[in-house]
Amino acid sequence: MCVAIVLGGGRGNRFGGKVPKQYSDFHGEPLIRKVVKAFTTHPDIDAVLPVIHLEDKEVAFKALENLDALEPVIGGEERQHSVKNALESLTATPPHNVLIHDAARPFISSSLISRVIHSLETEKAVVPGLPVTDTIKSHNGKRIISTLKRDRLLHAQTPQGFRYKNILSAHRNVQGDAYTDDAAVAEASGLKVAFVNGEKKNIKITNPEDLDSNKNKSDIIEYRVGNGFDVHRFGDGNHVVLCGIKIPHNYSLIGHSDADAAMHALTDAILGAIGKGDIGYYFPPSAQKWKNVSSKVFLKYAADLVKKSRGKVTHVDITIVCQQPKIRPHREAMVNNIANILQINASRVNIKATTTETLGFTGRNEGLMAQATATIAMRPNDDDLTD
Structure with missing residues (x-):
């Protein structure tokens, strides 16, 4: 069992604003909600435990409404105290592993979460980190004292992963001391901490400018195009179904469902x-439950997948190839039906028909075929983009 602890109990004094930064709006939702969702939707996370400030209970419950997360834990005066409160709250049903993540790091990717969890199969503590590329100097307040060797330095990030019993014991043993992250707590208790590659985009929001610069990145929209093709032969019957519309004909289309090509x-x-x-x-087609079912079920399922993928259907174009029946008299009804299923304006749906000039199986009235093109506008998932 793996539990993700999301730390949202800080006050964010440097950020300013009317509410703490973890409740700041980012594309229509609070940062903390975006973070919690990243963990609740990950297949290897069994539960998500938010940590909040006592004064933020009302705004926190609103921000986390309807998410599949545990009831928030009230944090302490310092980050370290908040983590300990969260860990102690899990003692009744202790998990095997815990990930501890800052609510102010909203650009966490599924792949980074997976890397940390995978490392915990062999390690007791693991931290994601990035190589230091700048030259680092130490100073005494007035003058430079020395230059540190950056080849052995890392920018530490979260989520930091731990075996639950080890990090709980570490936090219990270091009470009274101040540490800036949980890896430092683990180090102080004698735990060896491994590291995995972090991600440049996994920044911690400290100032409003951090949020503004990343809004531009999240505004990226890409357009994807897909093609489809289907054929059905004619058989006994008195109508065909095309785009969900029943069209009188001397034959029907043969298929497992309603054969709506x-x-x-x-x-x-x-x-x-x-x-x-x-x-x-x-x-x-081998599944009996789809026998004679309306193809509207299939199209709606595909449309729902588009929404889950953070996309929107922007245009569809269908070409029906047949000698008979005539499509034009039914075109408007077909367009409106497709638009209704996809929940888009009818102007974004185009349906046309043509013949093969009596050539081939469609020319011999043995069946018909259809081809379609769909254009989807999508906001890429974090894992789809490379730095």
């Missing part, structure tokens, strides 16, 4: 744009 192609196009495989992966 246009909607299947569009579903694949959307899945392709966000890198989520294809329709058969989620809705295999």
